[in-house]
Amino acid sequence: MSSARPFSILVIDDDKAMRQSVAELLEAAGWQVTAAARAAAGLERLAELQPDVILSDVRMPGMSGLDLLAALEPAAPPLVLISAHGDIPMAVKAMQDGAYSFVEKPYEPRRLLAILRHAAEQHRMQQSNARLKARLFALSGLDRVLLGQSAPVVQLRQDILDLADTGTTVLIEGETGTGKELVARALHDLGPNADAPFLALNCAALSPATFEAEMFGTDGGPGGRLLAASGGTLFLDEVCSCPLEVQAKLLRVIEDKQILPAGGQLPVPVSFRVVSATNEDVELAVQENRLRKDLLFRLNTMVLTLPPLRQRRDDLMLLAAHFLEEFARLYETAVPDISQDDLTALLAHDWPGNVRELRSVCERRVLAARRGGGTMAEAIRMDQPLDDVPDTLREAVAAFERELIGKAVKAHEGRMDAAAEALGIGRRTLNEKIVKLGLDKDALL
Incomplete structure (x- = not known):
C-alpha cells in the first residue's frame, strides 16, 4: 500500500452476504472497513468515519446508491457504485453525476481493489493539497490586504488560489494601493515553486542603456538578475510604464526562454513564471503606443482585477x-x-x-x-482637506447613495430598469430614493 496509514472504506449494501464478502476481501488487503445495510445510515455516519472512499450498492430499499450520490457534499469521499442490475446508461449517468467509478456484480476482486485504491489515493491527495493551500493562504498575506466578505473580494481570493498552481502568466489590474504586488507574491507563494526566487521589477525605472548588463549579465562576469530568478517568478510592476526598447527585450526573453549575456556568444536558458501589474488601462496604453500589443498578448493569459475600496x-x-x-x-x-x-x-x-x-x-x-x-x-x-464631511451617519449614507445612483443612471443612459437592476434594488425603490435624495435625473444625463 502506498500510504503508511491504512485506507478506510465505508461499504453500503443491503445484501448481508455481499457486505461480508467485500469486507473480508478488503480487510485481507489491509483496509479498515465499516459496513452499513442502508445508505441513509451510512450517510449519517460519514462525518464521524471520514472514510477515504465509499463503496455502495445501487438498488437498495429507501435511499438508493444514486440518491446517496446526489446527497453527498462536494468535498465528500469518492463514491464507487456496484450493482448486479447495472447497465451502460446507468453507469454513464452515475459518472456524469460525480461517481468515481461503476462496477458490475459479480465483480473481479483485483479490479475492484485497484479502483478503490486509486479512488482513495486521489481523495487523500486532494485533502493534502487543501491543507497545504490553507496553510500557505495564511502565510501569504492575502487575508490582510484582501480581508473582507464583499462578493468581489471573496471571488478574488478564490481566483488567486485557483491560479496559483497553474504556472500561467497573470496580469493584475487595479488602482494604486489595492495590493497588486501582494497578490503577485501570493501567486508565487501558493504555487509549486514557492521556494524559488521572486524577482520584482519596477518597469518604470528600467533603463534601456543598462538593462541587458543588469538583467542578462555579462560574459565571464555576473550572471544577471534574470538568471538568478530562473525557476521562480518574474513580477513586472507598472508594465505600461516600461520603455518600449526594454519591452522588446523582455518579450524576446519571455518567448525564447533564454538570455544572451552582454558580450557573450551562447544563449543561456531561463525559466520563470511571469506576473505583471498595472494601474492603467492596457488597451489605451496599446492605442497610445506605450505598450506593445504582442507583449500584452504574452502577459494577459489570465487577468485578475482588484476592486477599489x-x-x-x-x-x-x-x-x-x-x-x-x-x-x-x-x-x-x-x-x-x-x-x-x-x-x-x-x-x-x-x-x-x-x-x-x-x-x-x-x-x-x-x-x-x-x-x-x-x-x-x-x-x-492628513491626506486631503475634509471640509465637506457630513455631520451625521445618515448624511454620509445619503451622500454615498446619491453618488451610486447617479453613476448607475448615467451608465445606463437613463434606463431606470437597467439602473435598478445594476444597483440590486427594485424600480419602485429606485424612484423613491431619487425623490427622497432630491436627485434630478435629467441633470445626471
Whole structure:
C-alpha cells in the first residue's frame, strides 16, 4: 500500500452476504472497513468515519446508491457504485453525476481493489493539497490586504488560489494601493515553486542603456538578475510604464526562454513564471503606443482585477478594525474605539489610495490615541482637506447613495430598469430614493 496509514472504506449494501464478502476481501488487503445495510445510515455516519472512499450498492430499499450520490457534499469521499442490475446508461449517468467509478456484480476482486485504491489515493491527495493551500493562504498575506466578505473580494481570493498552481502568466489590474504586488507574491507563494526566487521589477525605472548588463549579465562576469530568478517568478510592476526598447527585450526573453549575456556568444536558458501589474488601462496604453500589443498578448493569459475600496464599502469597518488592532499591537497601546463620527468620516471619504491609504489612516489614528486624542476625520485630513464631511451617519449614507445612483443612471443612459437592476434594488425603490435624495435625473444625463 502506498500510504503508511491504512485506507478506510465505508461499504453500503443491503445484501448481508455481499457486505461480508467485500469486507473480508478488503480487510485481507489491509483496509479498515465499516459496513452499513442502508445508505441513509451510512450517510449519517460519514462525518464521524471520514472514510477515504465509499463503496455502495445501487438498488437498495429507501435511499438508493444514486440518491446517496446526489446527497453527498462536494468535498465528500469518492463514491464507487456496484450493482448486479447495472447497465451502460446507468453507469454513464452515475459518472456524469460525480461517481468515481461503476462496477458490475459479480465483480473481479483485483479490479475492484485497484479502483478503490486509486479512488482513495486521489481523495487523500486532494485533502493534502487543501491543507497545504490553507496553510500557505495564511502565510501569504492575502487575508490582510484582501480581508473582507464583499462578493468581489471573496471571488478574488478564490481566483488567486485557483491560479496559483497553474504556472500561467497573470496580469493584475487595479488602482494604486489595492495590493497588486501582494497578490503577485501570493501567486508565487501558493504555487509549486514557492521556494524559488521572486524577482520584482519596477518597469518604470528600467533603463534601456543598462538593462541587458543588469538583467542578462555579462560574459565571464555576473550572471544577471534574470538568471538568478530562473525557476521562480518574474513580477513586472507598472508594465505600461516600461520603455518600449526594454519591452522588446523582455518579450524576446519571455518567448525564447533564454538570455544572451552582454558580450557573450551562447544563449543561456531561463525559466520563470511571469506576473505583471498595472494601474492603467492596457488597451489605451496599446492605442497610445506605450505598450506593445504582442507583449500584452504574452502577459494577459489570465487577468485578475482588484476592486477599489470605494466599491467594497461593506468591508470598510472590518478593514479599519483589523488595521487598528494591528497597529495598536505594534505600538503597544489600546485599540481606539470607532465612534459614530469616525464611521461618518470613513463612509464619506472616497479612498483614492485604497487599502494602502486606509492602513496609513489607521496607523495615524493609533498614534494619536497614544497621545490621548485623535479622530478618524483628523487622520484622514492628513491626506486631503475634509471640509465637506457630513455631520451625521445618515448624511454620509445619503451622500454615498446619491453618488451610486447617479453613476448607475448615467451608465445606463437613463434606463431606470437597467439602473435598478445594476444597483440590486427594485424600480419602485429606485424612484423613491431619487425623490427622497432630491436627485434630478435629467441633470445626471
